[in-house]
Amino acid sequence: MFLLVTGGVVAGGWAFLKRNAPTGTKPSAAVKGAAPVLSAKVARENYALDLDAIGTVRSFESIDISSNVTESVTQLSFNDGDFVKKGTLLARLSDSEEQAMLASAKATLAEEEREIERLKNLVKDGAAPEARLAERKTLADIAKQKIFEAEAKLADRRITAPFDGWLGLRRISVGALVTPGTVIASLDKIDVVKIDFSVPETYLGTVKPGTLIAARTDSDRERRYEGKVSHLDSRIDPVTRSIPTRAEVPNPDLALKPGMLVMVRLVVEPKMSLSIPERALVPIGAKAYVFAIQDNKAKRTEVKTGRRKPGFVEIISGLSEGQLIVADGIVGLQDGAALKVAGDYGGPVKAFNPEQPATTTP
Numbered sequence: 001m002f003l004l005v006t007g008g009v010v011a012g013g014w015a016f017l018k019r020n021a022p023t024g025t026k027p028s029a030a031v032k033g034a035a036p037v038l039s040a041k042v043a044r045e046n047y048a049l050d051l052d053a054i055g056t057v058r059s060f061e062s063i064d065i066s067s068n069v070t071e072s073v074t075q076l077s078f079n080d081g082d083f084v085k086k087g088t089l090l091a092r093l094s095d096s097e098e099q100a101m102l103a104s105a106k107a108t109l110a111e112e113e114r115e116i117e118r119l120k121n122l123v124k125d126g127a128a129p130e131a132r133l134a135e136r137k138t139l140a141d142i143a144k145q146k147i148f149e150a151e152a153k154l155a156d157r158r159i160t161a162p163f164d165g166w167l168g169l170r171r172i173s174v175g176a177l178v179t180p181g182t183v184i185a186s187l188d189k190i191d192v193v194k195i196d197f198s199v200p201e202t203y204l205g206t207v208k209p210g211t212l213i214a215a216r217t218d219s220d221r222e223r224r225y226e227g228k229v230s231h232l233d234s235r236i237d238p239v240t241r242s243i244p245t246r247a248e249v250p251n252p253d254l255a256l257k258p259g260m261l262v263m264v265r266l267v268v269e270p271k272m273s274l275s276i277p278e279r280a281l282v283p284i285g286a287k288a289y290v291f292a293i294q295d296n297k298a299k300r301t302e303v304k305t306g307r308r309k310p311g312f313v314e315i316i317s318g319l320s321e322g323q324l325i326v327a328d329g330i331v332g333l334q335d336g337a338a339l340k341v342a343g344d345y346g347g348p349v350k351a352f353n354p355e356q357p358a359t360t361t362p
Helices: 002-020 096-125 130-156
Strands: 035-041 043-046 049-066 071-076 089-093 158-160 165-167 183-200 212-217 225-232 242-250 261-269 272-277 282-284 287-294 297-309 312-317 324-328 339-344
Touching (some): 089 183, 096 130, 183 225, 183 261, 272 324
Parallel strands (some): 035 339
Antiparallel strands (some): 043 272, 049 183, 183 242, 212 225, 212 261, 282 287, 287 297, 287 324, 297 312
């Protein structure tokens, strides 16, 4: 009884399938079409080996202006933040005593010179000994030295700018008593600045004077300040195993201030190479492949890769510049499969930046 019922069910199902099957086709047959993909062109990109470091901005020239003597200030000739040229008078100290010494020395010299002229005629006529003339010449030389001494003391009481630069905040007022070491103001030359940072000793053979750098600050991360390495220290720090390095960077708008923290990137090994999107790679074991587009078909091609950067990989061999490859849609793709290029690959998705607000689509 069981066998009869089972046979009837099987026979009925077979008759149903045969009656509803399309004419001339098999129920298991599948129609395969061209696979939609996005293409990318093999192009040359810069795969320079970059080195990142933390640096500090230094003035090209910097000094704290102070006095060499203890005197009171009688004149200040600058304002906060002024640009001054070399030799500009910044401050004058009390110099009454030195002015009197200078006047006295000049008067003494004038008297000795008159006496010398009178003795010359007497010595010529034999009315005075030559020793007396020599004595007066010596006294005249002493008077000249007194003048030089008084002028030097006066110079110490006139404070001038030693180089072109920008003054900082004024630290004293007229009438203040200053002593050696008292800071009157700071002076910095910052139209060109120095950036000091350290380079690991493993890069000692590649980082040299003239190596390009790019610096950025936290206050303006979009701006790049470009310069060159100027000097490397003569010693390597035995603790950090790095060498102090200095770069010079133009700063025409004075945006970089001495003491600022900057992020420095060095272009150690510039290199222009063939490049493809990283997602186009198909790793199989220890080898890497890409699907080249040839006559609207996929051609699996072995490639040798090199350096990488976000979203892209360097191609050393296997492809040629300008060649089209499959950049998106490689899942399940087989060698020789028909392709339908739906568009160009738009590039990798940008990394998430928590500091940028999310954009909402209306």
